[in-house]
Amino acid sequence: xxxxxxxxxxxxxxxxxxxxxxxxxxxxxxxxxxxxxxxxxxxxxxxxxxxxxxxxxxxxxxxxxxxxxxxxxxxxxxxxxxxxxxxxxxxxxxxxxxxxxxxxxxxxxxxxxxxxxxxxxxxxxxxxxxxxxxxxxxxxxxxxxxxxxxxxxxxxxxxxxxxxxxxxxxxxxxxxxxxxxxxxxxxxxxxxxxxxxxxx
Amino acid sequence: xxxxxxxxxxxxxxxxxxxxxxxxxxxxxxxxxxxxxxxxxxxxxxxxxxxxxxxxxxxxxxxxxxxxxxxxxxxxxxxxxxxxxxxxxxxxxxxxxxxxxxxxxxxxxxxxxxxxxxxxxxxxxxxxxxxxxxxxxxxxxxxxxxxxxxxxxxxxxx
Numbered sequence: 001x002x003x004x005x006x007x008x009x010x011x012x013x014x015x016x017x018x019x020x021x022x023x024x025x026x027x028x029x030x031x032x033x034x035x036x037x038x039x040x041x042x043x044x045x046x047x048x049x050x051x052x053x054x055x056x057x058x059x060x061x062x063x064x065x066x067x068x069x070x071x072x073x074x075x076x077x078x079x080x081x082x083x084x085x086x087x088x089x090x091x092x093x094x095x096x097x098x099x100x101x102x103x104x105x106x107x108x109x110x111x112x113x114x115x116x117x118x119x120x121x122x123x124x125x126x127x128x129x130x131x132x133x134x135x136x137x138x139x140x141x142x143x144x145x146x147x148x149x150x151x152x153x154x155x156x157x158x159x160x161x162x163x164x165x166x167x168x169x170x171x172x173x174x175x176x177x178x179x180x181x182x183x184x185x186x187x188x189x190x191x192x193x194x195x196x197x198x199x200x
Numbered sequence: 201x202x203x204x205x206x207x208x209x210x211x212x213x214x215x216x217x218x219x220x221x222x223x224x225x226x227x228x229x230x231x232x233x234x235x236x237x238x239x240x241x242x243x244x245x246x247x248x249x250x251x252x253x254x255x256x257x258x259x260x261x262x263x264x265x266x267x268x269x270x271x272x273x274x275x276x277x278x279x280x281x282x283x284x285x286x287x288x289x290x291x292x293x294x295x296x297x298x299x300x301x302x303x304x305x306x307x308x309x310x311x312x313x314x315x316x317x318x319x320x321x322x323x324x325x326x327x328x329x330x331x332x333x334x335x336x337x338x339x340x341x342x343x344x345x346x347x348x349x350x351x352x353x354x355x356x357x358x
Binding site: 059060061062063064065066067068097098105112131132133192193194 | 216219220221222224225226227229230231233260263264265266271310313314315316318320321325
């Protein structure tokens, strides 16, 4: 128990549990609001068991124009392509794009090739496009209800509450565009990324 | 002149590892390997510098998720650019402007390949990489045998 590797495992376990509690609290707050609104109409929804896999970042893509990290877990540890990755604070940071037996690669949200369908505010949907100079949500139908500081989020089946990516910083539309675009301020902007958690 | 090939090779290998491990993660907007390769292109003859440059850029492509070997193509282009300018720029300008021009070419090619047209990002990359070049230039010239670039390649290109 007092060996360095034993303590390290203990630290990883505690960090995983801590993040589970943070996400659980957010989930309960979200459910409380929902419950007040639909108390008589909806049947009670059981909280699903949250499954987080903690991983260490072992290397980065050598190009400065890519934002791809390699983690120390792979297929044999239960990692699958398409899993979402979050940081220690529960903010979305990327998704798994490549899985091998002992390692996997995660494309971060600000990689130029990153794209993901997301929700904005309470009901709008769009396509989030990554970029080194900032992240944008494209193809928003109507921006009538949208305002600054509205949350951008994704839904995961195993979690009742959403996972947040960031908030709206600017809503704009070019003259010859059919759709609105949104500039997003990401919540997770920590440049010193060493640990990630995968949501199953 | 005898060159310590193994020293050059291991220096570039360490620079590649620094790019992969990124000790400062994404807070540093520069690449160590390209800086080392530009150094080798300026100070070493073509028969040594080009194969080394191609080898290490191929390693970088193998690790990256790129579909085409863009780094190998870039390195060959930068090699010819450096050799073209090396004997056309004034002596005093070589140490200052040649690395900047080579890095600017590298930035431009990556810009268009990845579709990143952000001036701030590219400018930060250029500045950080140039500072890395100055530091690497000082450290590598102390430890490696380098020649005056005006003497080493003239006979070979002729």
